[in-house]
Amino acid sequence: MSHSECRHLLLSQSEVGHVSICAGCGQVHVSLQFVTLRLEPEAFRAMGQLLTEGLLRMDTLPRGAVEGVGAKPSGELH
Template sequence: MERSPTSSSCQHALLARSPVGHVSVCPECGVVHLSLDCLSLRLELTAFQALAQMLSQAKQRLDSRQTGGSHVRNSPGHALH
């Protein structure tokens, strides 16, 4: 029987854990599972890598604003939802 990317029989290998959630991967199907409190996402590896890159870029921008003395504002181009 072939496993689908969302198969409940996936064997998860833990990649990282923190107080906000955890990230695991199924070595057989290659799907990355991102679990945050009551939110769970299943992502193909390339989608997870793109998400990680986007979050890293956002963190760098937030960090540079904090060290520069400015704060993130809810203005055009800087909306927080």
């Protein structure tokens, strides 16, 4: 199946992007502005665990240890 034939089912969306899965090929599409990652479901799960662990560790950093940590997220990417 070519990517132009994908049938996307929306899983999640926010102001920074969206996540969908193709009903035909099973790939998970993570889209953030101009970048789309196409992942096998197991790779998507592994990426989710990696991001969750990073977020949890970031939240334990002392306030002010890293610029912007502890500030309210703006929803903007840089």
